[in-house]
Amino acid sequence: MSWLPTLIKACYFLAALLFILGLKRMSSPRTARGGIVWAGYGMLLAVLATFFLPDMHNRGLIIAAVLVGVAAAWWSGKRVAMTAMPQMVALYNGMGGGAAAAIGAVELIGYVRTLAILHPPGLPDTSPLRPESWAINALNPPPALVALSPVELALGVLGALIGAVSFSGSLIAFAKLQGWLDKRFVFPGQRAVNLLLLAGAVAVGLALIVGHASLPLIVVFFVLALLFGLMMTLPIGGADMPVVISLYNAFTGLAVAFEGFVLGNEAMIIAGMVVGAAGTLLTQLMAKAMNRSIGNVLFGSFGAAGGEAQAIEGAQKPVDAADAAVMMAYAERVVIVPGYGLAVAQAQHKVWEFAQLLIKRGVKVKFAIHPVAGRMPGHMNVLLAEAGVPYDLIADMDDINPEFAATDVALVIGANDVVNPLARTDPASPIYGMPILDVGDAKHVIVIKRGKGTGFAGIENALFYGDNTRMLYGDGQAAVGELVTELKAIEA
Structure with missing residues (x-):
């Protein structure tokens, strides 16, 4: 079958096209799911074509390994x-x-x-x-x-x-x-x-x-x-x-x-x-x-810093859900900043429900995403997409930062380092020099946080002590649930 090697190479070429087109579609949240499927088909085609290579050996062991890997990945992916x-x-x-x-x-x-x-x-x-x-004589090696x-x-x-x-x-x-x-x-x-x-x-x-x-x-x-x-x-x-x-x-x-x-x-x-x-x-x-x-x-030593960190003056000022809901209900613009705490609390669906209630009242709502929010690239985008948040409401850091000064309320849910002003003011801070979301420029800031801890990176956040910041303590999903309840009570 002299045509078989040509067919295999053709399959590889088609698989390569599917990889590239799939990656291209992954560049947009609207088409990312389809891009993953396209790339998956390409990988399936490449694997099947490989089994027909003339010098392929131990096909039984390879098939067994593939089946074990697929089963493990399917099980873990679902769970x-x-x-x-x-x-x-x-x-x-x-x-x-x-x-x-x-x-x-x-x-x-x-x-x-x-x-x-x-x-x-x-x-x-x-x-x-x-x-x-x-x-040197690689074209004519000893036989076998x-x-x-x-x-x-x-x-x-x-x-x-x-x-x-x-x-x-x-x-x-x-x-x-x-x-x-x-x-x-x-x-x-x-x-x-x-x-x-x-x-x-x-x-x-x-x-x-x-x-x-x-x-x-x-x-x-x-x-x-x-x-x-x-x-x-x-x-x-x-x-x-x-x-x-x-x-x-x-x-x-x-x-x-x-x-x-x-x-x-x-x-x-x-x-x-x-x-x-x-x-x-x-x-x-x-x-x-x-x-x-x-x-x-x-x-480098990741997250390392030298010198003594700046002392943070002031105290964290708590707010209850009722007052926070009133502030946002009568606001003109609200920007929601999700972080890893939102993922831990699995609060993305409640957050979108709350945002929809605000939008029905005529409030202009946007979601602000820092490039490294969460624990992997695109983590927050995936969470919001899972909840059904429209893509046109999600803004990147560079696009949203100029808008914070005209924002009435910035609602921070579980984010820490990506909104920490010390990244600009404290050379001794491990995150000094990191671009951040300008949450502190908003007229009012409400931060949903479990407690007064420093978060995953172990860095104190000066934003939490700002004069325009109020802390809504509690689990992310429970706290947003209270905001939803209070907002519905205002509408009633």
Whole structure:
């Protein structure tokens, strides 16, 4: 069947188109769902086409693995709560990086075994079976032997390094988001240790590439790469989590693309490049929103700051639901700022119900979204879309900030760092320099918060002590439910 390879490549090409078109549709909330479906069909087509590759082996084991993976993903996807979506994304992303690293490991082990056959102990240096001469004459290798060309070997090592870092780093991110690890882990000389681990992994990788490959050296290589991913992620602060998730997403895509070159699989190359490019662009956008460079994200101590933080004067002033409802009922403009606390309380549906009641009274309502609100990029957009909030009511930070000065009431629900004025005024603050939502410019600010704690990142918020701020303490869903009840009572 000489036509079969051509058909497989055609399927890969069609899958690539579906990936790209799907990613394009994901750029808008209106078409994102369809984009995910399109990309899913592309992946299904690529997987099915791969089973018909002429040199495919162990199809039974592969099918069994696919069935186990699909069943686990279906079960977990149906059961995961919206509040746990960031850690699920981190975990799935880590699995992608781990798969790429595993492919690299198999290729390296196969390379070592091939070298053992081609260059057994005592083989004369002048033998044409020396690995150096065989690699140069790659178009005519010894029969029945498969090995990597120097370029393929280099790409395989690079993909394995990046994939291993993404795997261990994503697992740490998952554990932190799940609450299994402390929020930050910092020790003196941490940057130096991280750089030494990275330098060691790169040095061992170079040794593998130049012909000193052995099974013990492969083990050392992966141990160093995994440790670097772990140590790079341990200092993460809560405010930096969206940047880290998008960064590891880019790592996984690049690792898959490199391993695709090694395997000669067009579908892996294209899918990996698309994911890597999208993840890289998203990381740059997230870093810009956090006022961080990519180098700081990679090697900095996430969320670290030096010096003594500014003292915050004043006291938090409480308000009850009845008074808060009256303030918004007779306002002309209300801007609602959701944060991770809204996700924890699963209050998005109640918030939209409250917003609809305000809109019926003629109040102009908008939702303000900070680029890194929540625990992953787009977290708040997903929550609001789930509740049915129209897209034209959702505004990005750059668009909504000029409007706060003309806003009567800004209602903050579970947001902390993204509205904290210390990002502008306190050089010692971990979030200093980060662009924020200008909530404090509104005439009145109402903050729904469980208590007087400092939130996930452990940073005190000066907004809560402002003269125009009132605190509505309580669970997000319960507090908004009270606002709904009080607003209906006003209408009655």
